[in-house]
Amino acid sequence: MRRKPVEVLIADGGKGEGGTLRRSLGMWQLTMISIGATLGTGIFVVLGEAVPDAGPAVTLSFVIAGLTALFSALSYAELAGTIPVSGSSYSYAYATLGELVAWICGWCLILEYGVSVAAVAVGWGDYLNELLRGTLGVTIPTALAAPPGDGGVFNLPALLVVLLAMAFLLGGARESARANTVMVVVKILALLLFCAVAFAGVRAGNYTPFMPLGMAGVSAAGATLFFSYIGFDAASTAGEEATNPQRDLPRAIILSLVIVTALYVLVAAVAVGAHPWRDFEGSEAALAGILTSVTGHEFWAVLLAAGAVVAIASVVLTVLYGQTRVLFAMSRDGLVPAFLSRVHPRTGAPRANTVVVSLFCGALAAAVPLGRLADATSIGTLFAFALVNIAVLVLRRTRPSMPRAFRAPLAPLTPLLGLGLCLWMMGSLDEATWVVFGVWMAAGLALYFGYGVRRSRLAATTEK
Template sequence: MIFDRVKPLDAILAAAEKKSLSRSLGWFQLTLMGIGCVIGTGIFVLTAVGAQKAGPGLMIAFAIAGGVCIVAALCYAEIAAMIPVAGSAYTYSYATIGEFFAWTVGWALIMEYAIAASAVSVGWSGYFSGTVLGGLGIHLPAWLSAGPLALGGAAGGFINLPALVIALLVTGLLVIGTSESAKVNAVLVIVKVTALTAFVAITLTSSEFEASHFNPFLPAGVFGGWGTGVGAVGAAATMFFAYVGFDAVSTAAEETKNPQRNVPIGLVGSLLFCTIFYILVAAGAIGTIGGQPIMDAMGIPLEAGSPELARQCAMPQYADALVCSNEPLAHALKMLGFSGFGNAIGLAAFLALPSVILVLIFGQTRIFFVMSRDGLLPERLSRVHPRFKTPHVVTIITGLAVAIGAAFFPVGQLADISNAGTLYAFLMVAVAVMVLRVRDPGRKRHFKVPMVWVVAPLTIIGCVLLFFNLPSAAMLFLPGWGIIGVVIYVLYSRRRSHLGQGIVEVVDDVAGDETMVPIEPGRKND
């Protein structure tokens, strides 16, 4: 049976204890980590994409996406505190619903991290071209600063050269061993939060702030229709990308002091902070310069990243529109006459976004390593460079894929595809929490989801709702990617699986030491 392998939870915990890193992170560092990874392209760039989908309803979109993430975070908090190991949703699935589903989750996470890194690279490109080069009086031609592969045809570009270059530079840094330290991350968090706080303060107190800019509040309604990706829920499905990254807190559980207490605080705390912040930023941007979408002849918002929207944005009447800007927050401040603050916002994004790219590519290789450690992916792809002592092969492969995606695809389309994989992973974590409550009710839980039989189903419903409000191309990408993964699993991974070979690490409670114990292939952790 393909669904018959569930890795014993005690084996996972024993392996983690044997191979774990130094536990040095507290709740404050975890919260900063969550905020640092969450605040990025989503708010600095996708504000324009979200406004094109929902208009002023973008504020509701942030609340919807944040709400789904918060209930998902509670599920993450319980299971991450119980299983404080690397691998995140992949490992949780392996210990609860089995190897096959764990493989599909890991496969989706590999896609999520890589495509999300591409999206952030494209977001960085907009601020680099607009604020940095523009401030120097240098203007890249359109064919060098925009990717052509928007839905429906070319969008005026040939290759997004800055996005390609930044993705390759970050990959090079990871190959030679440069990583982001906790202190650097804290500094970058301060830079981003300070910049956004200044944005909120300026816009909400501006004389240009008008209530009329919020009318109509929901120009495309709450639901824009299946597969259209517009309306408040459609925008929430895209703005969900603005929250992606909080799950990275759970992957740091092995390096956290008192993970049972600190992981839940880091997860929920960073999400609450970001949700409130995002709503205020959206209100400030729309209230000052407006955020109504550009409609087609049928009164439906044009698809973000589409060639028709690019054509409309090139017209003089839309030259100053929020929805047409590649650097919407800096653009809003410049329109208000605060060019200095606008440039500061642009510089903050320019400085901070590469660190997000680094974390995402690093996170992808971490998931890859855990799957490789379990025998589901070839170990030779995880070779360590003899000089730099880094996993150069998988890092280079990942970096090239990220660079190609960044060079040719628009940010909105990349974010939607990444969201599809993330929503699937979040859904499976909610399933895992409920399965563990039934299968292993006696195991100590330092954090328990309140009303788990309400919260976990709400997480599943929320993820499904957002998934089916993504554009149809993004919805179809996940099952297409999944089919490729299933073929690889059947032809390679299932035969090479360490669990399938009957060898796992468990803790001998009597002897008090760790022993390699063979078990029957397919035996479940009952």
């Protein structure tokens, strides 16, 4: 139950083994990191799985998932401005709820960031195949383009995009942020292009019945689509590389979520209006197929596929970045091996950390089917978000006079709503996902009590 004081967390900011992280990111770059980590996953990949559950009401599912994310985003914004460090919700929990809860939160973030990188990389391969088929008339053989369980042997494209993101990250945060900004602009333009072209195919009849499977279907789709909102908190992992974190982090988190939600709802509304909802079943590159059916030409689908290849690559890049920074903070606290917080003196990047995380995520991407990955990531994310909402309430009570650059409005109501919605959406996930989550938690607790609890640097300081 030992807690790490906020002042100590901030004082440790940027410090790693053999070097320090560099403060080089402004509000624009931070917003682009959060948009890059969020925008694309749900629309380009998971939409095909959610529409069969909710029907045309998938737009409502996006709104529900977005509101769930918003309440938690307000809590993230408050804590990011108060405790601007790399560990995101792991560090917030360490300051408010104690080391064991912080470990659990960090372990959930490893599931959230690490596994979602793999899931997104799998979707990237689908759009790469669409692009290759439309431009060169070739496709990657199924054996090399799908994981076991989805008819393949090894998903080579998914592994390649993770390794490409790793190469960018090894160059440092500033260089990665520049590449990400270009990719974010491309994917926003691609989604707006889809809306403009597919709108010609919208038919009123495709919106009826609006809610064919009832509110239960909308809720289930919302829980799946929540996967597409993870990433808005990515900016909070950059707390030690932001030039003015107290001011810029809260703004970047809220602004990115508003932009992403508006685009998701717009694109989903056009997609289900232009394509019968029953035909979305089994489609992981749904938007490209819609453009082909609406226009009768492959050109627009190829153009969208090119945008999706860039879009999803930016998700892989920014989410992988967030994962490395969470592990950096956990390593600095002694809860995972010290080499994960070693900083390269020239680039200011945790190189060993980046390589280990990338290889782990690449292996998952090559070997595990998309659907199970998405749901497992959602439950880990929801659990971590629930802890962040609790952390806001605890810090408000224990440190009421602490300076806060941003205060969640209507607290304690908004954190309590965020907590309640996270628990409700967790309950909408199926039993198999809970089993995966339980096994993951058991493994994490075994690792903490077998390694972290005895090597904790806070414990060593307390004993002295």
